[in-house]
Amino acid sequence: MxxxxxLLSIWAIPCFIAFILTHGWWKKVPVYDTFxxxxxxxxxxxxxxxxHLVAMMVAITLFRQSGALDLFLELIKPLLVFLHIPSExxxxxxxxxxxxxxxxxxxxxxxxxxxxxxxxxRLASTMQGSTDTTFYVLTVYFGAVGIRNxxxxxxxxxxxxxxxxxxxxxxxxxxx
Amino acid sequence: xxNVIWLFMIVISIIVAAINGRMETVSQAVFxxxxxxxxxxxxxxxxxxxxxxxxxxxxxxxxLHLVSIALGPIVQRLFPDIPKGHPAIGYIMSNISANILxxxxxxTPMGLKAMEELQKLNPDKERASPAMxxxxxxxxxxxxxxxxxxxxxxxxxxxxxAFEIVSSTxxxxxxxxxxxxxxxxxxxxxxxxKLR
Numbered sequence: 258m259x260x261x262x263x264l265l266s267i268w269a270i271p272c273f274i275a276f277i278l279t280h281g282w283w284k285k286v287p288v289y290d291t292f293x294x295x296x297x298x299x300x301x302x303x304x305x306x307x308x309h310l311v312a313m314m315v316a317i318t319l320f321r322q323s324g325a326l327d328l329f330l331e332l333i334k335p336l337l338v339f340l341h342i343p344s345e346x347x348x349x350x351x352x353x354x355x356x357x358x359x360x361x362x363x364x365x366x367x368x369x370x371x372x373x374x375x376x377x378x379r380l381a382s383t384m385q386g387s388t389d390t391t392f393y394v395l396t397v398y399f400g401a402v403g404i405r406n407x408x409x410x411x412x413x414x415x416x417x418x419x420x421x422x423x424x425x426x427x428x429x430x431x432x433x
Numbered sequence: 434x435x436n437v438i439w440l441f442m443i444v445i446s447i448i449v450a451a452i453n454g455r456m457e458t459v460s461q462a463v464f465x466x467x468x469x470x471x472x473x474x475x476x477x478x479x480x481x482x483x484x485x486x487x488x489x490x491x492x493x494x495x496x497l498h499l500v501s502i503a504l505g506p507i508v509q510r511l512f513p514d515i516p517k518g519h520p521a522i523g524y525i526m527s528n529i530s531a532n533i534l535x536x537x538x539x540x541t542p543m544g545l546k547a548m549e550e551l552q553k554l555n556p557d558k559e560r561a562s563p564a565m566x567x568x569x570x571x572x573x574x575x576x577x578x579x580x581x582x583x584x585x586x587x588x589x590x591x592x593x594x595a596f597e598i599v600s601s602t603x604x605x606x607x608x609x610x611x612x613x614x615x616x617x618x619x620x621x622x623x624x625x626x627k628l629r
């Protein structure tokens with residue numbers, strides 16, 4: 258299992274690249290010129306995303322460093338004790354939809370402290386791995402095409418993040 | 434909604450900092466945050482340039498069209514508004530496959546190309562179309578088969594079985610994704626009824 262998964266993740270991208278290039282060459286596409294033409298799009302997209310990302314990161318960093326996140330955690334603590342949720346995992350669950358690098362730092366810290374094979378270590382691994390950063394995805398995807406009104410997308414993203422946290426708690430408790 | 438949340442996060446943070454007597458951290462955090470935004474964008478830049486160049490070749494060679502036709506029926510069920518054989522389907526399919534394999538670097542450019550194609554079909558360019566919301570729901574929940582980063586970290590800290598989280602992650606992310614798709618459907622019908 259270990260070897261298969263490892264091999265798959267190493268081979269997938271190189272094979273994919275080689276396949277696209279040879280298929281293009283076979284179909285008589287001028288591959289280099291086409292690559293450069295398409296690559297310009299990446300530049301335009303990044304510039305469009307940049308202001309959105311800066312705005313979002315400022316708010317998220319501020320929220321963490323001012324102590325607002327800690328305060329919020331303190332407020333909901335009684336509820337967590339009532340639900341038998343281990344309090345060490347809560348900062349991770351709360352930060353997961355806000356910041357990918359921030360939550361990864363917390364998950365790493367938990368693993369370093371409690372060990373990767375502990376219950377809480379497995380829970381942290383599952384939680385971090387099972388959902389993506391909602392605010393980042395929303396900012397980047399909608400920012401790239403200039404959508405201002407995100408309709409119900411944020412609501413759906415945040416509710417499913419909560420579902421991901423609950424699912425991680427249940428799945429880890431049942432599986433291990 | 435994003436306007437309110439953004440405002441709320443910043444104002445609350447400043448008030449909390451004032452109460453805690455940590456006002457000096459506020460301006461530091463603002464600059465740190467802005468810097469992080471820039472660093473993340475730069476990281477994205479190289480990846481986007483490469484993959485968008487490569488995907489242009491797949492588009493011109495007709496490979497993307499082939500993928501759209503072959504896997505169209507699956508995606509079509511999730512995105513009923515996209516016309517048959519539209520390039521958006523090929524990009525959405527590549528985006529989902531990259532997500533499942535845990536190739537986040539490749540998933541984002543494909544997702545953004547899909548967004549561009551969906552924007553061409555969108556009648557109101559400033560409002561997200563139902564198809565865009567569905568694509569977002571899939572990406573925020575993101576079914577994951579191989580959580581590469583977490584496996585690497587577990588190995589680094591001497592796990593005796595770093596891969597044991599593959600099953601739990603797959604299960605938890607599948608549940609979250611299924612839930613996201615159902616919720617997305619619910620809101621889609623509710624807004625459609627309201628607009629009618």
